[in-house]
Amino acid sequence: MTAPFGPSSGADPARRPEVIAVVGATGTGKSDLSLDLADALAASGRSAEIVNADAMQLYRGMDIGTAKLHVAERRGVPHHLLDVLEVTDEASVAAYQRHTRAAVDGILERGAVPIVVGGSGLYVSSVIFDFQFPARDDAVRARLENELDEAGPRALYDRLKAIDPAAAASIGQFNGRRIVRALEVVEITGTPVTGSLPEAPVPWRPTAIVRLGMERSELVPRLDARVQRMWADGLVGEVEALLDEGLRDGTTAARAIGYAQALAEFDGRMSRADAIAEAQALTRRYARRQVSWFKRYPGAIDADSLDADSVQAAIRAAID
Secondary structure, X not given: OOOOOOOOOOOOOOXXXXXXXXXXXXXXXXXXXXXXXXXXXXXXXXXXXXXEOOHHHHEOOOOHHHOOOOHHHOOOOOEEOOOOEOOOOOOOHHHHHHHHHHHHHHHHHOOOEEEEEOOOHHHHHHHHEOOOOOOOOHHHHHHHHHHHHHHOHHHHHHHHHHHOHHHHHHHOOOOHHHHHHHHHHHHHHOOOHHHHOOOOOOEOOOEEEEEEEOOHHHHHHHHHHHHHHHHHOOHXXXXXXXXXXXXXXXXXXXXXXXXXXXXXXXOOOOOHHHHHHHXXXXXXXXXXXXXXXXXXXXXXXXXXXXOHHHHHHHHHHHHO
16 A cells, blocks of 8 residues: 655655654654554564654653653664753754754665654644745844733734734644744734645655544543643652753743643642643643644544554555
């Protein structure tokens, strides 16, 4: 069976994909599937290496709250783009694209199959599609960031919603950094940021996309339980340790779902119950946005995370 390519690829369907991407909402089992894919490739005589596409797993020390696999859990498969940023660094999709494509090129040069895995939609798209980034303007960005500090994210979110409701719905009202970026693009280009995201993107390289999912009635309790486990596994202690690394000074890491709430608990601004409840609510909203984002990937191989036969069929489709 020939694996499907990304949407509107124009690639020769008889040509084997060079890259496999595993996408889906948080909590659907992407990490396990990527390792199963690597095992299946090994059984067919091909090696594989995994490339992270989860924005928060880029950060060193952010392990519990991102469900990052420990080295011992990686089955000996090389992993790339994990633990490459300090918590004081600002994550940049453009920089991520550059470094990740270099990693993919290196994997291909070694004769292995790159498996790009993660749920950060913009990060995934920046690598697997011919994705161009809108212009930047430091002065505009600084002014909008000042407004964010003074008025809070909701005020800027309402402004974005009036200008570009699709982008506002995708970003959500709590991600101040991405709201600022969207407003910056609108101000510089005069075009809503949604217009800069291609509806039928052209793959950077021939790619088989495996899209994991499950019914929301099944996913929501799994997400709530996952957040509970993060606290039980010591997320607040992890946050306390990261304070010595400058977590409070980070523009991205300190605002991550789970970490912001654990920090609020550590500071005494939230009770544990309230911190967990807020993290659960934000995780559920984030999962909805992820599902909406990855629906843009027609031609993907769909797999039900809870159906072993569906998952095995997807693996076969991706590697054959």
